[in-house]
Amino acid sequence: MRSEIKQKIDLAYGRIKPEMVLKNAKIVNVFSHEIVEGDVAIHQGKIVGIGNYVGQKEIDLGGKFVAPGLIDGHVHIESSMVSPTQFARAVVPRGTTTIIADPHEIANVKGIEGIKYMLDSSEGLPLNAYFMLPSCVPATYFETSGAKLLAEDLAELIDHERVLGLGELMSYPAVVSGDEEIIDKIKLAREHNKLIDGHGPEIKDKELNAYVAAGVLTEHECSTVEEMLNRLRLGMYILIRQGSAARNLKELVRGLKRENMRRCLFCTDDKHPEDILLTGHIDNNVRLAIKNGIDPISAIQMATINAAECYRLKNIGAIAPGYNADLIVVDDLKNFNVLQVYKDGIIVGENKKPLFDVKDFDNSNVTDTVRIKEVSKEDLRIRLDKDIANVIRLLPHNLVTQKVVRKVDVKNGEFKNNSKLDILKLAVIERHNATGNVGLGLVEDFRLKNGAIALTIAHDSHNLISIGDSDEDMLLAIKEVARVGGGIAIASKGKVLKSLNLPIGGIMSDESMENVNEKLAEMLNIAYEELGVNRDIDPFMTLSFLALPVIPEIKVTDKGLFDVSKFDFIDLSVKE
Incomplete structure (x- = not known):
């Protein structure tokens, strides 16, 4: 440990040459809300310094902008109609390096086996794939699903290193009324210090207070500024959604200001193949936010550090010493065209094309x-x-x-x-x-x-x-x-x-x-x-x-x- 700490200090100080340096960059600093000109030094997948560095390998960016890799705060991979491996091949070259996925579609078909498939098949990809355990399988008792998941079933996976918590609580009437099955799931999440996602459109007043009191932290179903502000006032994080079925970004950014922006992040929720390939993924959210009057650095904050802080993800979402070298290179801060994507310091996407292969995965269980x-x-x-x-x-x-x-x-x-x-x-x-x-x-x-x-x-x-x-x-x-x-x-x-x-x-x-x-x-x-x-x-x-x-x-x-x-x-x- 002592030698590792010493090496990090020497790398940051410049006494040891880092493996790679991105030279002549305009660095988007999401902490100070400014653009810093300089180099980004990277060693063994981590950022070791910002400033003036000499590396074993140097890449001259010629004044292009470098920002942290983008984060999708809530997504159903299944809506892309492709497997997690193929999903990664599409979104990573567009700048998304981290997702928080809710696999409730496959869970409604195959239960725990479906969730395990999503976890296993997303292992080892150049994409940080985190998951929330589906809370509503089935969504209601007025239909027949392929599985039923109780708290005791979810307990098997609650401590998985890539499981962050309990997925969207769609049955908000059950939460507010204190339904025992839902309470048991909330209890499971809270006992394991895990997060809880919300799904409570239109609820307000004491119902909303009760929902938040249960431990619900996020909301991605806001369609009006009033809904968003009501939830922000109660300490919730707002996930501003721009997907295929629901497109709320243009309306919600009207209610953003410097004082409340840091509690807001981006998500796609459900996005279909044509839309991902044509308009992009979270990079599209950033572009649209900028087009609708949001300062570019603020838009990038919502797509990076805000999401990382909301979901307690350490060492991602920013460009600073000790952070993972998950980076994107963009042409300018208006068009926000993603030119290159680095994951753990390795280039994995360029000009919207993946620069990595994916292995065949055994899908027979699903x-x-x-x-x-x-x-x-x-x-x-x-x-x-x-x-x-x-x-x-x-x-x-x-x-x-x-x-x-x-x-x-x-x-x-x-x-x-x-x-x-x-x-x-x-x-x-x-x-x-x-x-x-x-x-x-x-x-x-x-x-x-x-x-x-x-x-x-x-x-x-x-x-x-x-x-x-x-x-x-x-x-x-x-x-x-x-x-x-x-x-x-x-x-x-x-x-x-x-x-x-x-x-x-x-x-x-x-x-x-x-x-x-x-x-x-x-x-x-x-x-x-x-x-x-x-x-x-x-x-x-x-x-x-x-x-x-x-x-x-x-x-x-x-x-x-x-x-x-x-x-x-x-x-x-x-x-x-």
Whole structure:
């Protein structure tokens, strides 16, 4: 130990040449909120000094900016539709060197085995991959998931070195009411000195006080400045989200000022392949914040040191002696174009391309997850006493739906599709235990014609969901998704037009993000061009959230049509 300390002192003083020096840099100092011109000395993956250094190897940056590696404070890797290894290949070259992931999607399919897969497959990557243990598996008891995790199950992993705490407490009514199962999970986290993530949109006043008193530290669901300020006043950290489904950054930065910025950080939550490849990852959050009036150094602070301090991550998030050499090189502080990425002092990304290889990982414990009972036309039959029905109305660019009452075609007590009416049949089929559960509903404003779509991405329990104007095409798409072991399928006029195989839990691929995105783009084109799907919605993302019974106003689970405002099931037929 004495010799190690002596070596660090000699390296920092310049008596020993460090392994590498980044010369002529404009260094973003997140502590002093300034740009410092000089060199960054790196030895054995650590920063040993800032100033004027001579190294064994020197790289002249020619006045480019150097900032700490970026941190995503809350992400579901599964939403990228690729494995952790392929996710790293996409986000690391864009500047993200640390993530805090919540694997509740795969956990809802495979339970503890799913979490272990995410931990094991992210080991050894040039990405600091930390995890929060999912708190809501299942998300509600109004749907059938592939697993149920209690505090005693989570205890097996709570002391893992890369587990930081308990994931987003989506069931905030259960927290506020003191539900025993939730309290046991909170107790587990607090006893092990672990953090607790929040998910409490719209709660306020004494409910919010109770939520924070339980130990909830963070919130990523704020959509208004008022919500954000209410939580900041109670000592919470705010994760400003810019993902694919929810994009809150532009609104929330309106409420930022120097006095409250240090309690704010960035996250993506759910971001799909096309968006990551096209707009970036946390680097996109930084660019958008700057574009919307945030000082560049403050934006970088939110993407680095703020997140590190929130999640108690030592030695990352800053450029200073003793910190890990997780660094990004950018062209300027306006466009914030990431040119190079260093992880532990080794260059791992350049011009958005990975400079590292990933090993094949054994996914066998999390494949073969689609187990459905044979589905027939009879299972898809919607019986109605009259021609007035409760219908799910889609809203453009929104996961929230409206409950509306519509007149529909009924023959012999059964719903019949009418091509002149934009009302389609929706089916959610339990796919974990082959129970035979099939929940049915009707959807307006999807505008699909002459076909059907099916997928095994259906938040949060990830049952098999299908929409279409023909029972025959729906059955065909359902069978194709089951045949390929999970994924997405499109059928039309008795033929399967295209399918995407997502064998890992039925929600992720082991192919590269570029390959997955290419196939998705082709399928999106088919959906829009050949099936005429409403261009104001993403057909696959919209469909995947129509089974989530915690987002207002009306959804369908494998157990039936669900009214979120009443938090109970309702009939398709409208009662007098």
